[in-house]
Amino acid sequence: MAEVPATPTTTARRHRGITVGPTTGRYLSAFKTPRGLIGLSLLGTLVLAALLAPVIFPGGYDDQGSDALTGPSAAHPFGRDEFGRDILVRSIYGLRINFSLIFLAVPLSMVLGLVLGLAAALSARLGAGVQRIFDIIIGFPGVLLGICLVTVFGPGRLALFLTILISGIPVAGRLARAAWLSQQNREYVLAARVLGISRWHILARHIVPNAMDAIVLNASIWMVTGVYIEAGMSIVGLGMQPPTPSLGVLLNNGLRFVDQSPTYVIGPALLLLLLTIAFSLIADALNRAVNS
Template sequence: MTATAAEGASPGAAARRRINPTVARYLSAFRTPKGGVGAGILLVLILAALLAPVLFPGGYDQQSSRALVGPSAQHIFGLDEFGRDIFVRSVYGLRIDLTLILTAVPVSAALGTLLGLTGVFSERLGAGVQRVLDVIIGFPGLVLGVCLVAILGPGWFALFLTIFISGLPSAGRYARSAWLGQQGREYVLAAKVLGVTRRQLLTRHVLPNAMDACVVNAAVWMVVGVYIEAGLSIVGLGIQPPTPSLGVLLNNSLRFMTLSPTYAIGPALLLVLLAVAFSLLSDAFNEAVNRR
Protein backbone atom coordinates (compact mmCIF):
# COMPACT_ATOMS: atom_id res chain seq x y z
CA MET A 1 0.00 0.00 0.00
CA THR A 2 2.81 2.38 0.96
CA ALA A 3 4.87 1.36 -2.05
CA THR A 4 1.89 1.91 -4.35
CA ALA A 5 1.29 5.37 -2.90
CA ALA A 6 4.95 6.22 -3.28
CA GLU A 7 4.93 5.03 -6.88
CA GLY A 8 1.80 7.09 -7.59
CA ALA A 9 3.35 10.20 -6.09
CA SER A 10 6.70 9.80 -7.84
CA PRO A 11 5.69 11.24 -11.26
CA GLY A 12 4.41 14.46 -9.63
CA ALA A 13 7.47 14.71 -7.42
CA ALA A 14 9.73 14.09 -10.40
CA ALA A 15 7.92 16.79 -12.37
CA ARG A 16 8.41 19.25 -9.52
CA ARG A 17 12.10 18.36 -9.35
CA ARG A 18 12.45 19.00 -13.09
CA ILE A 19 11.31 22.63 -12.67
CA ASN A 20 14.20 25.02 -12.22
CA PRO A 21 14.08 26.43 -8.65
CA THR A 22 14.38 30.01 -9.95
CA VAL A 23 11.50 29.51 -12.38
CA ALA A 24 9.44 27.84 -9.66
CA ARG A 25 10.04 30.83 -7.39
CA TYR A 26 8.83 33.25 -10.05
CA LEU A 27 5.80 31.08 -10.81
CA SER A 28 4.91 31.12 -7.12
CA ALA A 29 4.35 34.88 -7.44
CA PHE A 30 1.23 34.18 -9.52
CA ARG A 31 -0.25 32.11 -6.68
CA THR A 32 -0.31 35.10 -4.33
CA PRO A 33 -3.37 37.43 -4.20
CA LYS A 34 -1.42 40.32 -5.74
CA GLY A 35 0.08 38.16 -8.45
CA GLY A 36 -3.23 36.51 -9.28
CA VAL A 37 -5.16 39.77 -9.51
CA GLY A 38 -2.39 41.50 -11.47
CA ALA A 39 -2.02 38.60 -13.89
CA GLY A 40 -5.80 38.38 -14.32
CA ILE A 41 -6.16 42.08 -15.15
CA LEU A 42 -3.21 41.96 -17.53
CA LEU A 43 -4.49 38.81 -19.24
CA VAL A 44 -7.91 40.41 -19.86
CA LEU A 45 -6.28 43.54 -21.29
CA ILE A 46 -3.94 41.53 -23.53
CA LEU A 47 -6.79 39.36 -24.82
CA ALA A 48 -8.91 42.44 -25.53
CA ALA A 49 -6.03 44.04 -27.43
CA LEU A 50 -5.27 40.87 -29.42
CA LEU A 51 -8.91 40.26 -30.30
CA ALA A 52 -9.70 43.89 -31.15
CA PRO A 53 -9.81 43.25 -34.95
CA VAL A 54 -12.16 40.32 -34.34
CA LEU A 55 -14.38 42.08 -31.82
CA PHE A 56 -14.49 45.34 -33.80
CA PRO A 57 -13.97 44.44 -37.47
CA GLY A 58 -14.98 47.93 -38.54
CA GLY A 59 -11.73 49.32 -37.14
CA TYR A 60 -11.07 52.26 -34.86
CA ASP A 61 -11.75 55.08 -37.33
CA GLN A 62 -15.44 54.61 -38.09
CA GLN A 63 -17.14 57.99 -37.92
CA SER A 64 -20.78 58.95 -37.40
CA SER A 65 -22.87 62.10 -37.52
CA ARG A 66 -23.01 62.34 -33.72
CA ALA A 67 -20.14 63.90 -31.80
CA LEU A 68 -19.13 64.14 -28.14
CA VAL A 69 -22.01 61.95 -26.98
CA GLY A 70 -21.69 60.69 -23.43
CA PRO A 71 -21.59 57.04 -22.30
CA SER A 72 -24.56 54.85 -23.19
CA ALA A 73 -25.46 51.19 -23.42
CA GLN A 74 -24.34 51.14 -27.07
CA HIS A 75 -21.18 53.21 -26.56
CA ILE A 76 -19.99 52.61 -23.01
CA PHE A 77 -17.23 55.26 -23.19
CA GLY A 78 -19.21 57.60 -25.44
CA LEU A 79 -18.28 59.13 -28.81
CA ASP A 80 -15.42 61.50 -29.62
CA GLU A 81 -15.38 64.74 -31.64
CA PHE A 82 -15.71 62.79 -34.92
CA GLY A 83 -18.42 60.44 -33.69
CA ARG A 84 -15.99 57.55 -33.22
CA ASP A 85 -16.53 55.02 -30.44
CA ILE A 86 -14.08 55.85 -27.64
CA PHE A 87 -14.21 52.32 -26.22
CA VAL A 88 -13.20 50.80 -29.56
CA ARG A 89 -10.39 53.32 -29.95
CA SER A 90 -9.25 52.67 -26.37
CA VAL A 91 -9.04 48.92 -26.97
CA TYR A 92 -7.07 49.48 -30.17
CA GLY A 93 -4.92 51.96 -28.24
CA LEU A 94 -4.08 49.19 -25.79
CA ARG A 95 -2.35 47.37 -28.66
CA ILE A 96 0.07 50.27 -29.09
CA ASP A 97 0.82 50.56 -25.36
CA LEU A 98 1.28 46.83 -24.85
CA THR A 99 3.54 46.37 -27.89
CA LEU A 100 5.70 49.25 -26.67
CA ILE A 101 5.98 48.06 -23.08
CA LEU A 102 6.31 44.33 -23.74
CA THR A 103 9.10 44.87 -26.27
CA ALA A 104 11.05 47.89 -24.97
CA VAL A 105 11.21 46.89 -21.29
CA PRO A 106 12.43 43.26 -21.68
CA VAL A 107 15.05 44.28 -24.27
CA SER A 108 16.19 47.15 -22.02
CA ALA A 109 16.35 44.86 -18.97
CA ALA A 110 18.37 42.22 -20.84
CA LEU A 111 20.88 44.66 -22.34
CA GLY A 112 21.14 46.69 -19.12
CA THR A 113 21.91 43.52 -17.17
CA LEU A 114 24.64 42.54 -19.62
CA LEU A 115 26.13 46.04 -19.47
CA GLY A 116 26.11 45.92 -15.68
CA LEU A 117 27.99 42.61 -15.72
CA THR A 118 30.82 43.81 -17.97
CA GLY A 119 32.84 44.23 -14.78
CA VAL A 120 33.17 40.45 -14.68
CA PHE A 121 35.53 40.65 -17.66
CA SER A 122 37.22 43.99 -16.95
CA GLU A 123 36.88 46.32 -13.97
CA ARG A 124 37.85 49.30 -16.09
CA LEU A 125 35.22 48.43 -18.67
CA GLY A 126 32.61 47.90 -15.97
CA ALA A 127 33.40 51.25 -14.33
CA GLY A 128 33.31 53.00 -17.72
CA VAL A 129 29.92 51.51 -18.54
CA GLN A 130 28.58 52.69 -15.19
CA ARG A 131 29.68 56.25 -15.93
CA VAL A 132 27.78 56.14 -19.21
CA LEU A 133 24.70 54.85 -17.38
CA ASP A 134 25.09 57.65 -14.84
CA VAL A 135 24.88 60.15 -17.69
CA ILE A 136 21.63 58.55 -18.89
CA ILE A 137 20.19 58.85 -15.38
CA GLY A 138 20.68 62.60 -15.65
CA PHE A 139 17.96 62.68 -18.31
CA PRO A 140 14.48 61.92 -16.92
CA GLY A 141 12.34 59.77 -19.20
CA LEU A 142 10.18 62.62 -20.48
CA VAL A 143 13.17 64.92 -21.10
CA LEU A 144 14.97 62.11 -22.94
CA GLY A 145 11.80 61.49 -24.96
CA VAL A 146 11.60 65.15 -25.98
CA CYS A 147 15.23 65.03 -27.17
CA LEU A 148 14.66 61.83 -29.16
CA VAL A 149 11.46 63.17 -30.71
CA ALA A 150 13.33 66.32 -31.76
CA ILE A 151 15.87 64.12 -33.58
CA LEU A 152 13.70 61.27 -34.89
CA GLY A 153 10.25 62.83 -34.99
CA PRO A 154 7.23 61.65 -33.01
CA GLY A 155 6.01 58.08 -33.32
CA TRP A 156 6.29 54.51 -32.08
CA PHE A 157 10.04 54.17 -32.59
CA ALA A 158 10.87 57.33 -30.61
CA LEU A 159 8.72 56.05 -27.73
CA PHE A 160 10.40 52.65 -27.94
CA LEU A 161 13.87 54.20 -27.72
CA THR A 162 12.80 56.44 -24.83
CA ILE A 163 11.55 53.52 -22.73
CA PHE A 164 14.47 51.33 -23.81
CA ILE A 165 17.22 53.84 -22.98
CA SER A 166 15.55 55.07 -19.76
CA GLY A 167 15.46 51.53 -18.36
CA LEU A 168 19.15 50.72 -18.98
CA PRO A 169 20.67 52.45 -15.91
CA SER A 170 18.53 50.74 -13.26
CA ALA A 171 19.03 47.27 -14.79
CA GLY A 172 22.76 47.90 -15.14
CA ARG A 173 23.12 49.10 -11.56
CA TYR A 174 21.27 46.11 -10.11
CA ALA A 175 23.43 43.73 -12.13
CA ARG A 176 26.67 45.46 -11.14
CA SER A 177 25.58 45.49 -7.50
CA ALA A 178 25.04 41.72 -7.73
CA TRP A 179 28.53 41.26 -9.19
CA LEU A 180 30.21 43.43 -6.56
CA GLY A 181 28.34 41.53 -3.85
CA GLN A 182 29.41 38.13 -5.21
CA GLN A 183 33.02 38.64 -6.24
CA GLY A 184 34.32 38.48 -2.66
CA ARG A 185 32.38 35.34 -1.74
CA GLU A 186 34.40 32.23 -0.91
CA TYR A 187 32.84 30.07 -3.60
CA VAL A 188 33.67 32.67 -6.27
CA LEU A 189 37.27 32.92 -5.03
CA ALA A 190 37.49 29.12 -4.98
CA ALA A 191 36.15 28.96 -8.53
CA LYS A 192 38.83 31.39 -9.67
CA VAL A 193 41.55 29.33 -7.97
CA LEU A 194 40.27 26.19 -9.68
CA GLY A 195 40.60 27.89 -13.05
CA VAL A 196 36.93 28.47 -13.81
CA THR A 197 36.68 30.82 -16.79
CA ARG A 198 35.07 34.24 -16.49
CA ARG A 199 32.26 33.15 -18.80
CA GLN A 200 31.48 30.16 -16.59
CA LEU A 201 31.74 32.37 -13.50
CA LEU A 202 29.23 34.73 -15.05
CA THR A 203 26.69 32.13 -16.15
CA ARG A 204 26.95 29.80 -13.12
CA HIS A 205 27.31 32.19 -10.21
CA VAL A 206 26.87 35.89 -10.93
CA LEU A 207 23.95 35.93 -13.38
CA PRO A 208 21.68 33.64 -11.29
CA ASN A 209 22.23 35.91 -8.28
CA ALA A 210 21.42 39.00 -10.36
CA MET A 211 18.23 37.62 -11.87
CA ASP A 212 15.91 38.27 -8.93
CA ALA A 213 16.61 41.99 -8.77
CA CYS A 214 16.51 42.33 -12.56
CA VAL A 215 13.12 40.60 -12.88
CA VAL A 216 11.57 42.79 -10.18
CA ASN A 217 13.14 45.89 -11.74
CA ALA A 218 11.74 44.97 -15.16
CA ALA A 219 8.25 44.61 -13.71
CA VAL A 220 8.56 48.05 -12.10
CA TRP A 221 9.71 49.55 -15.39
CA MET A 222 6.59 48.20 -17.07
CA VAL A 223 4.68 50.71 -14.95
CA VAL A 224 7.14 53.49 -15.80
CA GLY A 225 6.81 52.65 -19.49
CA VAL A 226 3.04 53.08 -19.32
CA TYR A 227 3.43 56.61 -17.97
CA ILE A 228 6.22 57.55 -20.38
CA GLU A 229 4.01 56.67 -23.35
CA ALA A 230 1.05 58.50 -21.84
CA GLY A 231 3.08 61.56 -20.88
CA LEU A 232 4.69 62.04 -24.28
CA SER A 233 1.49 61.32 -26.20
CA ILE A 234 -0.55 63.70 -24.03
CA VAL A 235 1.71 66.59 -25.05
CA GLY A 236 1.62 65.50 -28.70
CA LEU A 237 5.13 63.99 -28.89
CA GLY A 238 4.19 60.31 -28.99
CA ILE A 239 1.86 58.36 -31.25
CA GLN A 240 0.28 60.65 -33.82
CA PRO A 241 -3.45 60.74 -34.66
CA PRO A 242 -5.47 59.18 -36.12
CA THR A 243 -3.64 56.13 -34.73
CA PRO A 244 -5.00 55.70 -31.21
CA SER A 245 -3.05 55.11 -28.03
CA LEU A 246 -4.23 55.74 -24.49
CA GLY A 247 -2.05 58.85 -24.33
CA VAL A 248 -3.40 60.15 -27.65
CA LEU A 249 -6.98 59.71 -26.47
CA LEU A 250 -6.23 61.58 -23.25
CA ASN A 251 -4.59 64.35 -25.27
CA ASN A 252 -7.69 64.65 -27.48
CA SER A 253 -10.00 64.68 -24.47
CA LEU A 254 -8.28 67.70 -22.91
CA ARG A 255 -9.63 69.97 -25.65
CA PHE A 256 -13.22 68.95 -24.96
CA MET A 257 -13.34 68.74 -21.17
CA THR A 258 -16.06 71.39 -20.92
CA LEU A 259 -18.18 69.91 -23.73
CA SER A 260 -17.73 66.26 -22.78
CA PRO A 261 -16.28 65.74 -19.27
CA THR A 262 -16.60 61.96 -19.61
CA TYR A 263 -14.37 61.80 -22.71
CA ALA A 264 -11.24 61.05 -20.67
CA ILE A 265 -12.78 58.53 -18.26
CA GLY A 266 -12.52 55.46 -20.51
CA PRO A 267 -8.89 55.85 -21.68
CA ALA A 268 -7.81 56.92 -18.18
CA LEU A 269 -9.48 53.84 -16.69
CA LEU A 270 -7.63 51.47 -19.03
CA LEU A 271 -4.38 53.31 -18.40
CA VAL A 272 -4.82 52.97 -14.64
CA LEU A 273 -5.75 49.28 -14.95
CA LEU A 274 -2.63 48.62 -17.02
CA ALA A 275 -0.42 50.40 -14.49
CA VAL A 276 -2.11 48.64 -11.54
CA ALA A 277 -1.65 45.22 -13.18
CA PHE A 278 2.08 45.72 -13.65
CA SER A 279 2.41 47.26 -10.19
CA LEU A 280 0.73 44.27 -8.53
CA LEU A 281 2.93 41.87 -10.49
CA SER A 282 6.09 43.75 -9.48
CA ASP A 283 5.03 43.53 -5.81
CA ALA A 284 4.26 39.83 -6.19
CA PHE A 285 7.66 39.13 -7.78
CA ASN A 286 9.39 41.14 -5.06
CA GLU A 287 7.67 39.14 -2.32
CA ALA A 288 8.46 35.87 -4.11
CA VAL A 289 12.19 36.53 -4.38
CA ASN A 290 12.38 37.82 -0.80
CA ARG A 291 10.87 34.56 0.49
CA ARG A 292 13.90 32.69 -0.81
Protein backbone atom coordinates in the same frame (compact mmCIF):
# COMPACT_ATOMS: atom_id res chain seq x y z
CA MET B 1 24.27 9.27 6.85
CA ALA B 2 20.95 11.10 6.95
CA GLU B 3 19.91 12.82 3.76
CA VAL B 4 19.84 16.59 3.65
CA PRO B 5 16.23 17.77 3.31
CA ALA B 6 15.42 19.20 -0.08
CA THR B 7 14.90 22.93 -0.17
CA PRO B 8 13.43 25.21 -2.86
CA THR B 9 16.82 26.83 -3.39
CA THR B 10 18.63 23.56 -4.09
CA THR B 11 16.10 21.42 -5.91
CA ALA B 12 13.59 21.74 -8.65
CA ARG B 13 9.89 22.20 -7.93
CA ARG B 14 6.89 20.66 -9.54
CA HIS B 15 4.03 22.85 -10.77
CA ARG B 16 1.00 20.95 -12.08
CA GLY B 17 3.14 17.95 -12.97
CA ILE B 18 5.86 20.00 -14.69
CA THR B 19 9.32 20.12 -13.13
CA VAL B 20 10.77 23.63 -13.02
CA GLY B 21 13.91 25.14 -11.58
CA PRO B 22 13.93 26.75 -8.12
CA THR B 23 14.08 30.29 -9.51
CA THR B 24 11.19 29.73 -11.91
CA GLY B 25 9.30 27.99 -9.12
CA ARG B 26 9.55 31.10 -6.93
CA TYR B 27 8.22 33.29 -9.73
CA LEU B 28 5.32 30.93 -10.42
CA SER B 29 4.45 30.79 -6.73
CA ALA B 30 3.86 34.55 -6.83
CA PHE B 31 0.81 33.96 -9.03
CA LYS B 32 -0.76 31.68 -6.45
CA THR B 33 -1.21 34.60 -4.09
CA PRO B 34 -4.31 36.86 -4.19
CA ARG B 35 -2.28 39.83 -5.43
CA GLY B 36 -0.59 37.78 -8.12
CA LEU B 37 -3.82 36.17 -9.27
CA ILE B 38 -5.70 39.47 -9.44
CA GLY B 39 -2.83 41.24 -11.22
CA LEU B 40 -2.33 38.43 -13.72
CA SER B 41 -6.08 38.09 -14.37
CA LEU B 42 -6.46 41.82 -14.91
CA LEU B 43 -3.43 42.01 -17.18
CA GLY B 44 -4.53 38.89 -19.09
CA THR B 45 -7.97 40.41 -19.68
CA LEU B 46 -6.48 43.64 -21.05
CA VAL B 47 -3.99 41.77 -23.24
CA LEU B 48 -6.73 39.48 -24.56
CA ALA B 49 -8.98 42.44 -25.34
CA ALA B 50 -6.12 44.16 -27.19
CA LEU B 51 -5.25 41.03 -29.19
CA LEU B 52 -8.87 40.36 -30.14
CA ALA B 53 -9.69 43.99 -30.93
CA PRO B 54 -9.82 43.39 -34.74
CA VAL B 55 -12.22 40.48 -34.13
CA ILE B 56 -14.39 42.21 -31.55
CA PHE B 57 -14.44 45.52 -33.44
CA PRO B 58 -14.05 44.61 -37.13
CA GLY B 59 -14.86 48.17 -38.18
CA GLY B 60 -11.51 49.33 -36.88
CA TYR B 61 -10.60 52.25 -34.66
CA ASP B 62 -11.28 54.94 -37.28
CA ASP B 63 -14.92 54.06 -38.01
CA GLN B 64 -16.82 57.36 -37.88
CA GLY B 65 -20.46 57.95 -36.99
CA SER B 66 -22.87 60.83 -37.41
CA ASP B 67 -22.94 61.84 -33.73
CA ALA B 68 -19.97 63.68 -32.22
CA LEU B 69 -19.02 64.14 -28.57
CA THR B 70 -21.99 62.18 -27.29
CA GLY B 71 -22.03 60.82 -23.76
CA PRO B 72 -21.88 57.18 -22.70
CA SER B 73 -24.57 54.76 -23.83
CA ALA B 74 -25.12 51.01 -23.95
CA ALA B 75 -23.63 50.86 -27.44
CA HIS B 76 -20.78 53.27 -26.67
CA PRO B 77 -19.83 53.05 -22.96
CA PHE B 78 -17.19 55.79 -23.24
CA GLY B 79 -19.17 57.88 -25.73
CA ARG B 80 -17.99 59.20 -29.09
CA ASP B 81 -15.17 61.60 -29.92
CA GLU B 82 -15.20 64.78 -32.01
CA PHE B 83 -15.37 62.74 -35.23
CA GLY B 84 -18.08 60.37 -34.03
CA ARG B 85 -15.65 57.52 -33.37
CA ASP B 86 -16.25 55.11 -30.50
CA ILE B 87 -13.87 56.03 -27.67
CA LEU B 88 -13.95 52.54 -26.13
CA VAL B 89 -12.93 50.98 -29.45
CA ARG B 90 -10.09 53.46 -29.86
CA SER B 91 -9.01 52.85 -26.25
CA ILE B 92 -8.83 49.08 -26.79
CA TYR B 93 -6.85 49.58 -29.99
CA GLY B 94 -4.69 52.04 -28.04
CA LEU B 95 -3.79 49.23 -25.65
CA ARG B 96 -2.25 47.39 -28.60
CA ILE B 97 0.16 50.30 -29.09
CA ASN B 98 1.07 50.41 -25.41
CA PHE B 99 1.60 46.66 -25.15
CA SER B 100 3.67 46.52 -28.33
CA LEU B 101 5.98 49.15 -26.87
CA ILE B 102 6.46 47.96 -23.31
CA PHE B 103 6.51 44.21 -24.00
CA LEU B 104 9.35 44.73 -26.47
CA ALA B 105 11.27 47.69 -25.03
CA VAL B 106 11.30 46.69 -21.34
CA PRO B 107 12.69 43.11 -21.69
CA LEU B 108 15.28 44.31 -24.21
CA SER B 109 16.21 47.12 -21.83
CA MET B 110 16.72 44.65 -18.97
CA VAL B 111 18.89 42.37 -21.12
CA LEU B 112 21.09 45.24 -22.35
CA GLY B 113 21.37 46.60 -18.82
CA LEU B 114 22.38 43.18 -17.52
CA VAL B 115 25.07 42.77 -20.18
CA LEU B 116 26.47 46.28 -19.74
CA GLY B 117 26.33 46.06 -15.95
CA LEU B 118 28.50 42.95 -15.99
CA ALA B 119 31.14 44.73 -18.09
CA ALA B 120 33.02 45.34 -14.83
CA ALA B 121 33.66 41.60 -14.65
CA LEU B 122 35.68 41.82 -17.86
CA SER B 123 37.56 45.04 -17.17
CA ALA B 124 37.49 47.46 -14.26
CA ARG B 125 38.15 50.37 -16.64
CA LEU B 126 35.35 49.25 -18.98
CA GLY B 127 32.99 48.88 -16.02
CA ALA B 128 33.81 52.38 -14.79
CA GLY B 129 33.21 53.81 -18.27
CA VAL B 130 29.84 52.08 -18.53
CA GLN B 131 28.85 53.47 -15.13
CA ARG B 132 29.58 57.00 -16.32
CA ILE B 133 27.27 56.40 -19.28
CA PHE B 134 24.60 55.19 -16.85
CA ASP B 135 25.03 58.38 -14.81
CA ILE B 136 24.50 60.50 -17.92
CA ILE B 137 21.32 58.63 -18.87
CA ILE B 138 19.94 58.85 -15.33
CA GLY B 139 20.52 62.61 -15.45
CA PHE B 140 17.81 62.84 -18.11
CA PRO B 141 14.27 62.19 -16.82
CA GLY B 142 12.17 59.98 -19.12
CA VAL B 143 10.20 62.75 -20.80
CA LEU B 144 13.29 64.98 -21.17
CA LEU B 145 15.16 62.10 -22.79
CA GLY B 146 12.14 61.59 -25.01
CA ILE B 147 12.24 65.21 -26.12
CA CYS B 148 15.90 64.82 -27.11
CA LEU B 149 15.10 61.67 -29.10
CA VAL B 150 12.11 63.32 -30.78
CA THR B 151 14.37 66.09 -32.07
CA VAL B 152 16.47 63.40 -33.78
CA PHE B 153 13.89 60.85 -34.91
CA GLY B 154 10.68 62.87 -34.86
CA PRO B 155 7.57 62.07 -32.82
CA GLY B 156 6.16 58.58 -33.07
CA ARG B 157 6.66 54.94 -32.18
CA LEU B 158 10.47 54.87 -32.66
CA ALA B 159 11.10 57.77 -30.28
CA LEU B 160 8.78 56.21 -27.68
CA PHE B 161 10.44 52.82 -28.02
CA LEU B 162 13.96 54.24 -27.64
CA THR B 163 12.92 56.39 -24.67
CA ILE B 164 11.53 53.40 -22.76
CA LEU B 165 14.49 51.24 -23.81
CA ILE B 166 17.28 53.66 -22.92
CA SER B 167 15.68 54.89 -19.69
CA GLY B 168 15.55 51.38 -18.24
CA ILE B 169 19.11 50.31 -19.07
CA PRO B 170 20.92 52.11 -16.19
CA VAL B 171 18.68 50.65 -13.48
CA ALA B 172 19.14 47.07 -14.70
CA GLY B 173 22.84 47.74 -15.28
CA ARG B 174 23.41 48.95 -11.73
CA LEU B 175 21.57 45.93 -10.32
CA ALA B 176 23.80 43.62 -12.37
CA ARG B 177 26.95 45.48 -11.30
CA ALA B 178 25.87 45.30 -7.65
CA ALA B 179 25.42 41.52 -8.01
CA TRP B 180 28.95 41.20 -9.42
CA LEU B 181 30.53 43.38 -6.72
CA SER B 182 28.75 41.47 -3.94
CA GLN B 183 29.66 38.03 -5.31
CA GLN B 184 33.14 38.42 -6.80
CA ASN B 185 34.97 37.83 -3.51
CA ARG B 186 32.76 35.02 -2.25
CA GLU B 187 34.53 31.74 -1.52
CA TYR B 188 32.80 29.76 -4.25
CA VAL B 189 33.75 32.38 -6.87
CA LEU B 190 37.36 32.45 -5.68
CA ALA B 191 37.43 28.63 -5.68
CA ALA B 192 36.12 28.58 -9.25
CA ARG B 193 38.89 30.94 -10.30
CA VAL B 194 41.53 28.77 -8.63
CA LEU B 195 40.19 25.75 -10.50
CA GLY B 196 40.67 27.62 -13.75
CA ILE B 197 36.98 28.01 -14.59
CA SER B 198 36.48 30.75 -17.14
CA ARG B 199 35.10 34.11 -16.14
CA TRP B 200 32.25 33.70 -18.62
CA HIS B 201 31.22 30.45 -16.93
CA ILE B 202 31.37 32.08 -13.49
CA LEU B 203 29.16 34.92 -14.73
CA ALA B 204 26.62 32.57 -16.26
CA ARG B 205 26.63 30.04 -13.41
CA HIS B 206 26.82 32.27 -10.34
CA ILE B 207 26.54 36.00 -10.97
CA VAL B 208 23.62 36.20 -13.39
CA PRO B 209 21.34 33.92 -11.27
CA ASN B 210 22.05 36.13 -8.26
CA ALA B 211 21.02 39.20 -10.26
CA MET B 212 17.88 37.71 -11.83
CA ASP B 213 15.49 38.30 -8.94
CA ALA B 214 16.27 42.01 -8.86
CA ILE B 215 16.15 42.25 -12.67
CA VAL B 216 12.75 40.52 -12.90
CA LEU B 217 11.28 42.71 -10.17
CA ASN B 218 12.66 45.81 -11.84
CA ALA B 219 11.19 44.73 -15.19
CA SER B 220 7.70 44.40 -13.71
CA ILE B 221 8.01 47.86 -12.16
CA TRP B 222 9.47 49.34 -15.33
CA MET B 223 6.39 48.18 -17.26
CA VAL B 224 4.43 50.78 -15.28
CA THR B 225 7.07 53.40 -16.01
CA GLY B 226 6.90 52.56 -19.71
CA VAL B 227 3.14 53.06 -19.71
CA TYR B 228 3.54 56.50 -18.15
CA ILE B 229 6.35 57.49 -20.50
CA GLU B 230 4.09 56.75 -23.47
CA ALA B 231 1.19 58.61 -21.88
CA GLY B 232 3.29 61.61 -20.85
CA MET B 233 4.98 62.04 -24.22
CA SER B 234 1.76 61.54 -26.19
CA ILE B 235 -0.18 63.97 -24.02
CA VAL B 236 2.27 66.75 -24.93
CA GLY B 237 2.20 65.71 -28.59
CA LEU B 238 5.62 64.02 -28.75
CA GLY B 239 4.49 60.39 -28.83
CA MET B 240 2.10 58.62 -31.15
CA GLN B 241 0.43 60.93 -33.65
CA PRO B 242 -3.29 61.03 -34.54
CA PRO B 243 -5.21 59.31 -35.97
CA THR B 244 -3.25 56.35 -34.56
CA PRO B 245 -4.71 55.75 -31.10
CA SER B 246 -2.79 55.19 -27.90
CA LEU B 247 -3.91 55.90 -24.36
CA GLY B 248 -1.75 59.03 -24.32
CA VAL B 249 -3.12 60.28 -27.65
CA LEU B 250 -6.69 59.79 -26.44
CA LEU B 251 -5.98 61.67 -23.23
CA ASN B 252 -4.38 64.48 -25.23
CA ASN B 253 -7.41 64.78 -27.51
CA GLY B 254 -9.91 64.32 -24.68
CA LEU B 255 -8.51 67.14 -22.58
CA ARG B 256 -9.67 69.63 -25.22
CA PHE B 257 -13.26 68.40 -24.92
CA VAL B 258 -13.43 67.45 -21.25
CA ASP B 259 -16.20 69.99 -20.57
CA GLN B 260 -18.40 68.60 -23.36
CA SER B 261 -17.63 64.92 -22.88
CA PRO B 262 -15.91 63.97 -19.59
CA THR B 263 -15.84 60.28 -20.54
CA TYR B 264 -13.50 61.17 -23.42
CA VAL B 265 -10.82 61.45 -20.72
CA ILE B 266 -12.28 59.14 -18.08
CA GLY B 267 -12.41 56.11 -20.40
CA PRO B 268 -8.74 56.01 -21.49
CA ALA B 269 -7.65 57.11 -18.00
CA LEU B 270 -9.54 54.15 -16.53
CA LEU B 271 -7.72 51.69 -18.79
CA LEU B 272 -4.43 53.38 -17.92
CA LEU B 273 -5.26 52.99 -14.23
CA LEU B 274 -6.19 49.32 -14.63
CA LEU B 275 -2.97 48.67 -16.52
CA THR B 276 -0.96 50.31 -13.76
CA ILE B 277 -2.77 48.36 -11.04
CA ALA B 278 -2.19 45.06 -12.86
CA PHE B 279 1.57 45.57 -13.21
CA SER B 280 1.84 46.94 -9.64
CA LEU B 281 0.07 43.90 -8.16
CA ILE B 282 2.29 41.54 -10.16
CA ALA B 283 5.42 43.40 -9.04
CA ASP B 284 4.32 43.26 -5.41
CA ALA B 285 3.52 39.54 -5.66
CA LEU B 286 6.91 38.81 -7.22
CA ASN B 287 8.64 40.88 -4.56
CA ARG B 288 6.97 38.91 -1.78
CA ALA B 289 7.75 35.61 -3.48
CA VAL B 290 11.47 36.17 -3.98
CA ASN B 291 11.96 37.68 -0.51
CA SER B 292 9.94 35.13 1.44
